[in-house]
Amino acid sequence: MSDVTRPAQRAPLVGEAEVVVVGGGPGGLGAALGAAQAGAQVLLVERYGFLGGMATAGGVNPFMPNHLDGRRLDSGAFATWCDALAALGGLLPDGRTFNPEVAKLAAEQICLEAGVELLYHASFDVPQMIGERIDALLFHSKSGPVAVRGAMLVDCTGDADLAARAGCPCEYGREADGLTQPMTANFDVAGVDTARMPNRGALNELYLAAKEAGRLRCPRENCLWFKAVEPGRIHFNTTRVVCHDATDVRSLSAAEMESRRQILDYLRWLRAEVPGFEECWLVSIGMHIGVRESRRVRGLAYLTRAEVEAYAKFADGICRCNYPIDIHNPLGAGTELVHFPPGEWYEIPYGCLVPQRVDNLLVGGRPISVDHAVHSSMRVMPPACTVGQAAGAAAALALRANCPPAALDGRAVKAELVRQGVWLVDGDAQRGAGGAMKDTSSAATRLTA
Ligand SMILES: Cc1cc2nc3c(=O)[nH]c(=O)nc-3n(C[C@H](O)[C@H](O)[C@H](O)COP(=O)(O)OP(=O)(O)OC[C@H]3O[C@@H](n4cnc5c(N)ncnc54)[C@H](O)[C@@H]3O)c2cc1C
Numbered sequence: 001m002s003d004v005t006r007p008a009q010r011a012p013l014v015g016e017a018e019v020v021v022v023g024g025g026p027g028g029l030g031a032a033l034g035a036a037q038a039g040a041q042v043l044l045v046e047r048y049g050f051l052g053g054m055a056t057a058g059g060v061n062p063f064m065p066n067h068l069d070g071r072r073l074d075s076g077a078f079a080t081w082c083d084a085l086a087a088l089g090g091l092l093p094d095g096r097t098f099n100p101e102v103a104k105l106a107a108e109q110i111c112l113e114a115g116v117e118l119l120y121h122a123s124f125d126v127p128q129m130i131g132e133r134i135d136a137l138l139f140h141s142k143s144g145p146v147a148v149r150g151a152m153l154v155d156c157t158g159d160a161d162l163a164a165r166a167g168c169p170c171e172y173g174r175e176a177d178g179l180t181q182p183m184t185a186n187f188d189v190a191g192v193d194t195a196r197m198p199n200r201g202a203l204n205e206l207y208l209a210a211k212e213a214g215r216l217r218c219p220r221e222n223c224l225w226f227k228a229v230e231p232g233r234i235h236f237n238t239t240r241v242v243c244h245d246a247t248d249v250r251s252l253s254a255a256e257m258e259s260r261r262q263i264l265d266y267l268r269w270l271r272a273e274v275p276g277f278e279e280c281w282l283v284s285i286g287m288h289i290g291v292r293e294s295r296r297v298r299g300l301a302y303l304t305r306a307e308v309e310a311y312a313k314f315a316d317g318i319c320r321c322n323y324p325i326d327i328h329n330p331l332g333a334g335t336e337l338v339h340f341p342p343g344e345w346y347e348i349p350y351g352c353l354v355p356q357r358v359d360n361l362l363v364g365g366r367p368i369s370v371d372h373a374v375h376s377s378m379r380v381m382p383p384a385c386t387v388g389q390a391a392g393a394a395a396a397l398a399l400r401a402n403c404p405p406a407a408l409d410g411r412a413v414k415a416e417l418v419r420q421g422v423w424l425v426d427g428d429a430q431r432g433a434g435g436a437m438k439d440t441s442s443a444a445t446r447l448t449a
Contacts, residue, residue, distance in 0.1 A: 004016055011138050011145040015119050017043035020137065020150030022124050026363020026381040028156035030077040030388030031395070036114040036152070037420045038396030044116055045148055047123035047137065048287075049262050051107035053158060053365075054098060054302050055381055059186035059286030061235050062226055064380040064449045066323045068345055073320045074382035076422035077389040084110050086407060094231055094414015099229045108447035112422045116358025124157060127166045132359045134166055152395035152405070153361045156388055159247055160295040160367035168355035170295040172247075174372040179330035180290035181376065182219075183241045185259030185313030189270065189280040190233045195277035197234075216265045217274075219332040223266075224447060233283065237290075239263060239448070242331055246291040256289050292328065292379065299369030300406055301351025308346040308374050309338075316410025317347025317424060318390035318417055321383045326448050327376045335448050347424075348378060353391045359404040362395050390417055 019035040021028050024046035032044045044051075054060040058075070063082070066073045072082075072095070081103075085091040088109075090102025111118060122139035122408065128147075136149045164170050173180040196279040207223040210216040220240040228235045239262040244255035263285060270277040280353035305325070325338040334434065338344070352369040353362050363369075365388050367378040379385065394413045398405045418424050 003176050005301070009145050011147040013136070013149060013368065014146040014149040015043045015117070017041050017046070017117065018292045018399055019043070019154065019392065020045065021154045021156055021364070021392065022137065022162050023156035023158060023159055023193070023365070024051035024107070024118075025156060025263055025365060026055060027158070027388035027391075028154075029081060029111065030385040031364040031392030032111055032116040032155050033077040033080065033114050034389035034392030034417070035396045035421065036116050036391045036392075038416055040396035041106045042116045042392070043148065043150065044111065045119045045122050047121070049120045051111065052102040052103050054290055055098070055251040055320060056290045057286065058290040059100060059188070059284060060237070060290055060381070061098060061100065061166050061186070062094070063098065063227065064323055065096065065381055066284050066321055066380065068320070068343065070323065071423070072382070073322070073345065073423055074386045076386055076417060076420050078382045078385035079421070080090060080110050081106055081385065090229070090370065097171055097227065097229055108255040119148070124161055125438060127162060129166065132357060134358060134360055137162070149359065154364050154391045154395050155367070155389070156364045156391070158294070158366055160290065160297050160363060163297045163355045163361060163363055165311055165366070166358045166361060168357050168361070169298040172295050172300060173293065174330065179243065180294060181328045182244070182310060183242075183244060183246065183259065183292065183328055184290045185239050185256070185263060186235065186237050186286045186290055187239075187263050187282060187423070188228055188235045188284045189265075189267070189277070190283045191280045192228065192232050192234050193233060193276040194227070194234070198274065203274065207269075210234050210269045217442070218262045218265065219281045221333040226447070227333070227338055236266065238266065240328065241289070242329075246294040252289070259289050260285070269327055275336060276308050281394055282332045291391065293372070293375060294367070296375055297355040297357060297363050297369050299352050299363070300354045301349045301369060303348060303370040303374050307375035308377065311344045311346050313341070314349040316350040316414055317352050318353070318410065318414055319348040319378070319383050319386040320345045321348065321378050321423065322346070323377050323380050323383065325373050327373065328448065337448060339433040350390065350394065350413050351409075353387065353394065354405045359406075362391040363406050364391030386422060389420065389422065393417055393420065405444065
């Protein structure tokens with residue numbers, strides 16, 4: 001096989017805004033709202049026809065807890081999304097289990113209400129650079145190649161596609177060998193007689209017996225499931241595809257196929273061997289395999305496992321997190337889960353969102369400048385959304401100050417987030433937005449994401 005040179009093509013400019021956010025997952029949603037609330041004109045560009053990222057396209061559910069004293073730490077954009085979900089009847093009273101279709105509606109609604117312009121079905125391709133500055137972004141679309149221009153850009157693609165192609169230094173996977181956490185295709189079955197369903201321990205015993213006998217081929221050490229919003233529907237986050245690369249099209253394709261082979265094994269096993277599942281049927285598979293980890297940018301700051309295990313706090317801390325370190329073994333069975341003590345949390349400093357080398361770019365969501373272990377904690381949807389909100393707010397502030405994000409004082413970003421209702425300062429006055437909620441975290445934190 002020999003490579004092909006792409007001919008030069010004109011790309012019509014289909015969008016222009018002060019802040020352009022690429023990717024509409026939890027991070028992109030946060031970024032769009034953060035920038036809009038900080039007064040910027042915002043365009044969000046997403047490759048699919050809806051928002052939500054892993055929460056919708058990846059079928060990931062529920063929102064993992066990131067709480068302190070029974071209160072949601074992510075009291076800004078994430079709380080706004082949850083409130084909209086609840087108002088549309090798409091969120092259970094536990095505050096975590098949601099209907100993914102309603103999550104799409106809620107995410108779009110809150111963006112439009114905030115004045116964010118949305119462009120769907122446009123997949124980011126390459127940036128056009130002028131020196132260290134991104135001048136325009138080129139996308140693949142149904143109309144062919146199109147261009148978008150923004151004074152400030154926020155990369156919320158989850159994989160740091162924009163930062164990497166703009167030449168920002170990135171890391172991939174864990175430090176020792178570059179391997180990433182496994183991918184997982186999430187799937188749901190309906191028609192389950194939940195009254196007869198075994199408890200977690202008993203179901204795991206059945207799972208391990210089927211694995212031992214070779215009837216179910218999946219490297220995971222247990223079977224991970226959650227109740228869905230609808231009665232009789234069970235959500236499985238349990239396939240495990242190791243040693244594949246989410247940024248390589250052939251490897252990603254192979255991962256999708258391997259995950260579906262595993263789903264077929266699971267379905268046969270559930271129907272044949274698990275009480276309550278005899279009459280179940282498959283109702284959904286995430287339309288994109290779940291990607292836990294790929295690239296992470298190297299930014300102005302870099303947060304390490306040692307720092308978060310010492311509960312590091314920063315004057316420019318833009319997100320508080322105490323979801324455990326949660327590393328699914330990149331090579332096969334086993335999951336490392338390290339909880340933070342009750343009442344403790346760590347903070348992510350602003351510099352982790354500012355990639356090196358490019359002057360008008362920030363990164364939001366999961367691919368920020370942290371190590372493999374810290375990433376395994378902050379990647380869950382609530383903090384990923386707050387990190388996005390911080391990146392969006394910073395983009396707007398940098399624009400107003402006419403300076404690159406690297407020159408911005410991170411304490412100003414923190415102050416803007418506090419103004420937007422994010423709980424970053426102690427005291428009840430700052431705890432308001434997002435509201436108090438019942439802390440049901442203990443049960444869920446024993447589970448993994
Ligand atoms: C299997 C699995 C299980 C998980 N379980 C949980 C859980 O139970 N609870 C929890 O809270 N978290 C969980 N997580 C973590 C969480 O879902 C993700 O880490 C989180 O969604 C990250 O948000 P993000 O916005 O950074 O990225 P994503 O959610 O991946 O969103 C990225 C967005 O960018 C778009 N995009 C990507 N590339 C391009 C491009 N080139 N051009 C245009 N658009 C692009 C995508 O379509 C997507 O909408 C899980 C993750 C996985 C993979």
